[in-house]
Amino acid sequence: MAVFAGQGDAGRSMRLLWRAPGGGAGPGLSVDVIVDAAIEVADRDGMAALSMRAVGERLGRSAMALYTHVPSKAELLDLMYDRVLGELRSEYALDDGWRAALRAWAVDAREFFLAHPWVLQVSQARPVLGPNEFAMLEALVAILRPTGLGRSVLRGVVGAVVQFVRGAAGVIAEARRAAGETGMTDEEWWFSRAGLFEEVAPDFAARFPLSAWLGEEEPPVVEGEEDVPYLERDAVGNFVTGLEVLLDGVEAAVARARAGGG
Amino acid sequence: MAVFAGQGDAGRSMRLLWRAPGGGAGPGLSVDVIVDAAIEVADRDGMAALSMRAVGERLGRSAMALYTHVPSKAELLDLMYDRVLGELRSEYALDDGWRAALRAWAVDAREFFLAHPWVLQVSQARPVLGPNEFAMLEALVAILRPTGLGRSVLRGVVGAVVQFVRGAAGVIAEARRAAGETGMTDEEWWFSRAGLFEEVAPDFAARFPLSAWLGEEEPPVVEGEEDVPYLERDAVGNFVTGLEVLLDGVEAAVARARAGGG
DNA sequence: CCTGGTTTGTTTATGGCGTAAGGTGCTCGC
DNA sequence: GCGAGCACCTTACGCCATAAACAAACCAGG
Numbered sequence: 001m002a003v004f005a006g007q008g009d010a011g012r013s014m015r016l017l018w019r020a021p022g023g024g025a026g027p028g029l030s031v032d033v034i035v036d037a038a039i040e041v042a043d044r045d046g047m048a049a050l051s052m053r054a055v056g057e058r059l060g061r062s063a064m065a066l067y068t069h070v071p072s073k074a075e076l077l078d079l080m081y082d083r084v085l086g087e088l089r090s091e092y093a094l095d096d097g098w099r100a101a102l103r104a105w106a107v108d109a110r111e112f113f114l115a116h117p118w119v120l121q122v123s124q125a126r127p128v129l130g131p132n133e134f135a136m137l138e139a140l141v142a143i144l145r146p147t148g149l150g151r152s153v154l155r156g157v158v159g160a161v162v163q164f165v166r167g168a169a170g171v172i173a174e175a176r177r178a179a180g181e182t183g184m185t186d187e188e189w190w191f192s193r194a195g196l197f198e199e200v201a202p203d204f205a206a207r208f209p210l211s212a213w214l215g216e217e218e219p220p221v222v223e224g225e226e227d228v229p230y231l232e233r234d235a236v237g238n239f240v241t242g243l244e245v246l247l248d249g250v251e252a253a254v255a256r257a258r259a260g261g262g
Numbered sequence: 263m264a265v266f267a268g269q270g271d272a273g274r275s276m277r278l279l280w281r282a283p284g285g286g287a288g289p290g291l292s293v294d295v296i297v298d299a300a301i302e303v304a305d306r307d308g309m310a311a312l313s314m315r316a317v318g319e320r321l322g323r324s325a326m327a328l329y330t331h332v333p334s335k336a337e338l339l340d341l342m343y344d345r346v347l348g349e350l351r352s353e354y355a356l357d358d359g360w361r362a363a364l365r366a367w368a369v370d371a372r373e374f375f376l377a378h379p380w381v382l383q384v385s386q387a388r389p390v391l392g393p394n395e396f397a398m399l400e401a402l403v404a405i406l407r408p409t410g411l412g413r414s415v416l417r418g419v420v421g422a423v424v425q426f427v428r429g430a431a432g433v434i435a436e437a438r439r440a441a442g443e444t445g446m447t448d449e450e451w452w453f454s455r456a457g458l459f460e461e462v463a464p465d466f467a468a469r470f471p472l473s474a475w476l477g478e479e480e481p482p483v484v485e486g487e488e489d490v491p492y493l494e495r496d497a498v499g500n501f502v503t504g505l506e507v508l509l510d511g512v513e514a515a516v517a518r519a520r521a522g523g524g
Numbered sequence: 525c526c527t528g529g530t531t532t533g534t535t536t537a538t539g540g541c542g543t544a545a546g547g548t549g550c551t552c553g554c
Numbered sequence: 555g556c557g558a559g560c561a562c563c564t565t566a567c568g569c570c571a572t573a574a575a576c577a578a579a580c581c582a583g584g
Contacts, residue, residue: 018462134470141472156503167425174385200280208396210403241418249511327562
């Protein structure tokens with residue numbers, strides 16, 4: 001389920017988020033050490049495997065030892081989330097125009113979400129409001145603001161781009177996780193499924209002709225990505241295509257703003 | 263976390279998905295009764311509260327009683343997912359053009375996701391492949407195919423629209439859930455947070471000027487939706503704006519396809 | 525030096541979870 | 555009448571987050 005974080009002591013949580021990092025780097029535990037360990041666990045084994053026990057074990061301590069430094073698992077998640085967002089690039093050159101910059105942002109963000117897929121499972125509502133979340137927003141607005149887009153359209157565009165990238169990355173992330181968990185490649189899974197499919201729904205093509213048509217052709221292999229597995233290749237292709245469609249939409253909004261606004 | 267379903271006996275799962283519904287409506291349990299009860303639990307209390315014990319209790323049985331009819335919680339989720347997708351409209355009139363139809367689809371889908379927010383937490387990769395999932399896809403393609411879009415662009419468009427709607431609905435759903443869980447309205451939460459914010463990050467406007475600018479103005483109240491809470495109003499506005507941007511992008515793709523394809 | 529309070533960690537316990545294993549009684553086909 | 559199989563039960567295991575109580579290590583003031 002989407003984990004909902006930050007229900008605990010709001011003040012303590014916010015103070016931890018915005019405090020200067022570092023602090024006492026002694027032999028004992030510290031917030032930073034715990035957050036790093038938790039991120040490693042989540043990166044390697046996924047959100048489902050992120051437990052206080054697992055994090056404690058990685059640090060050679062008990063689960064309860066963490067509670068001295070971190071109020072609860074929910075706040076720990078907030079901290080992990082904001083920490084890891086710091087990896088995102090915060091500036092994009094506009095030399096080649098906003099479209100190239102926004103495309104680069106989307107590709108980087110997709111890469112980021114794939115490196116830390118658990119981030120996609122952190123709730124978006126009532127956001128964490130940490131500094132790095134704002135840094136990410138700042139980067140996006142810096143790309144889009146010079147286009148002359150108004151505040152409300154810009155909000156919509158930012159939302160659409162973020163949702164699209166999150167969703168597209170999520171499909172890829174889940175394909176990878178499934179491959180890891182089942183020990184089955186995409187191809188194996190897909191063809192085993194296809195066999196069952198004919199047994200169980202022999203009239204598929206008649207009942208769902210358009211879906212059948214849509215699935216008829218395999219996704220093409222892009223150069224430099226010859227070893228990308230089946231479902232993921234599909235998802236990557238859809239990401240690239242969908243992103244350009246979305247960018248076209250932004251382009252139209254920009255044109256309208258420039259025509260209307262001066 | 264996103265729940266990954268369907269790891270069990272693939273054959274049994276598929277057979278359950280594609281079987282004729284109904285069957286013996288005796289006094290005992292049945293797959294349909296269990297699936298309905300599980301959907302009720304998930305709709306009312308959310309994915310986190312969906313446990314075999316909870317479903318059993320709702321039916322006056324033990325948790326283990328369910329296992330006679332359903333192989334595991336994962337397959338139950340598959341069945342819930344496909345069953346509930348059946349609520350979506352499967353046909354959209356094209357009298358007012360594909361754009362109006364696609365907009366209607368998006369609005370309906372958002373409504374659907376808000377009625378069953380747990381659906382957003384079911385994995386998208388290695389899809390469930392139930393009949394109603396294909397029915398949904400069929401409806402979308404039926405809207406877009408007459409535009410003359412090619413297979414690969416159409417895939418990208420479908421993906422982009424679905425991701426966008428899912429993401430936008432997710433934000434709203436999580437805002438609602440948060441309000442319910444914390445017993446705090448969006449306004450209360452937001453203003454309590456804003457107070458902390460000034461204490462903890464007094465230089466916010468200087469560090470993140472663009473984010474500050476973006477947040478300066480409150481979202482307008484749309485007529486007929488005067489009582490929609492704060493964060494949700496914001497999210498709904500972004501949905502409407504973002505959707506039109508996306509539709510503009512699709513429009514550009516359609517124009518290109520018509521120019522190039524004949 | 526000692527002493528007392530604070531900090532950092534431990535162990536233990538409670539109530540949840542999914543589900544394996546093994547039991548009980550009812551309903552059929554013969 | 556009787557054995558088989560079904561529907562359902564209780565129990566148990568190993569996870570989970572975290573509350574509560576306790577121990578050891580540090581530091582300050584005398």
